Amino acid sequence: MPDPTPGARPTLEAVAARAGVSRATVSRVVNGGEGVRQPLVERVRRAVEELGYVPNHAARTLVTRRNGAVAVIIAEPEFRIFSDPFFEQQVRGISRELTAHDSQLVLLWVEGAGDYERIARYLGGGHVDGALAFSVHNDDELPSIVRRVQVPTVFGGRPGWPGASGELAVPYVDADNRGGAREAVRYLLARGRERIAHIAGPRDQTSSMDRLDGYRDVMLDADPGLVAQGDFTEESGAHAMAELLERRPGLDAVFAANDLMASGALRVLRERGLRVPEDVALVGFDDMASVAEATDPPLTTVRQDIEGMGRLMVRLLMRTLNQHGEPEAAATPGSVITPTELVRRASA
Amino acid sequence: MPDPTPGARPTLEAVAARAGVSRATVSRVVNGGEGVRQPLVERVRRAVEELGYVPNHAARTLVTRRNGAVAVIIAEPEFRIFSDPFFEQQVRGISRELTAHDSQLVLLWVEGAGDYERIARYLGGGHVDGALAFSVHNDDELPSIVRRVQVPTVFGGRPGWPGASGELAVPYVDADNRGGAREAVRYLLARGRERIAHIAGPRDQTSSMDRLDGYRDVMLDADPGLVAQGDFTEESGAHAMAELLERRPGLDAVFAANDLMASGALRVLRERGLRVPEDVALVGFDDMASVAEATDPPLTTVRQDIEGMGRLMVRLLMRTLNQHGEPEAAATPGSVITPTELVRRASA
């Protein structure tokens, strides 16, 4: 039989035999070829090619204790998650960077409280080298789970749970929400606006709270009546806008905590016959193309590099993995804050 | 510390020692406990519990050749994919069913032609037990890849590539697009409509061609002028509607190949002062809640159980895996067509 039991894939042994070298040499070549003489390297490479050899992942993992896989944890109840374009971009960044690191993306879809036990078991089972999670709600069980099972984890978004800045600190990647908000408000001031309102996002998400803080940083003595509460939906933006207009009809600008709410606000402004930006200037946040470019007028907004944040999450995780064991590693979570950029369009 | 070298997880050996039995016995208990006497089973169970033993996946895979993982292949260029609610539902179904089968979901995100080589290598590397893919474009390389690397694969959607019904046949799960279309058109006929137009979807997707066929099945001698071409977008639906109205102003009903196009058509009908359903009855396809329930009037449409299709894809794959080796298995791809259901709302 030339092809020993087709379907059974060739092993290192087979390659070694074919190249006339030892298994160890083949292993070295397959793993980069350091310290092997060139002619041998080539002979081995040829044998690998001819046999169509592919390393057995399980065998390799068994000895190296590296899985070449990272879990991405998605907590379903929290979000529309998948159909959220924000999320899609972030996962794309993660996927790309993982590929660059020769790692696979294992998707863990958490559906309810009962699911956490399964997740914990999986994470604790050492199937993956690390995990990537998203900081959504503050009462999430995830932080305590990853801590308990000791799997290196990087969060997307600054965590807001109690103790997140202290003993329960975790490494995370987040956009500079506060700085971006400041820039947006300063821009409005620079354009001569004086009564700048803010439509805030949900109180239990750090991103919206940070944006609110940024607004307040600049509007030091802001009239509290200029701040209305939304929940990141288009509808809530419209509602908040109506409320603001009622409370403070003299406002001349609005900074919304995201584009969707800005779009809702825009709708209401137009319904009331107010011109944007002439009567009221409007700035959003996120630069979600499907929203910010589609409105009329298109939105001036604060852009964050969402895909880049996804990539950074992976890089941060990989760095953690490589430090493994080094003493000072554990101390510094070493989070990353990525810069934002004001994108000027017609709405302000 | 009772915990020997914290971080090093206990092995079978450790459990065996603690329970005072052999590794083999522990293995048996861990894998179901068949053929082990009850008292021993309990002793082992207790040891497992006390030590917090979790089987090493790599070691197990190495000997069983089972990965407990399935790849889900997403071809990015084809689609907006992730932000597509259709897709989200399907992946949710897949994720749930995979969990039920104790399998993990490995996400393979294909970004361009060059990526296929990577995918092929991964699939061929035996990292996963099988794969789930989606049949989008007819010139996709995927079918030939999965065939070449011999990884069991189930497709979502009936494949349309050349030879798909013959030598390149693959198992797939699809909705009964043709039957659903028939039902929609028959329903319109039953409501007394006579000049029923159709807005068709892209010509290179079997789902839209099947729906067109269903339309034709019922409208045997349909006036070709009653069929307009769209591409599944809202905009294309509006465009097609305008075209139809110009060509056949007397039409009294429209069956659109998806809800998005129906929504575009609806917009145009109203712009022209035509009442729906009084002047023109309208039926969509998909029952995408965010669209069909949001229009005014809400759409009568053909529902498909998208999540169920995702689950079925997994079941079909698992069946294939369990048959592995049995002779007759290879012959019958054994695809599944799931029924559709007409959902009556106000538009027809």
Added chain:
DNA sequence: TTGAAAGCGCTAACAC
């Protein structure tokens, strides 16, 4: 029913 022992395919000391 239980245990002993032989690998699964690979890496990494350690020799040579």
Added chain:
DNA sequence: GTGTTAGCGCTTTCAA
């Protein structure tokens, strides 16, 4: 530089 060898942790005959 290259080869030899000892496992990684588990399942699975085969004997007892």
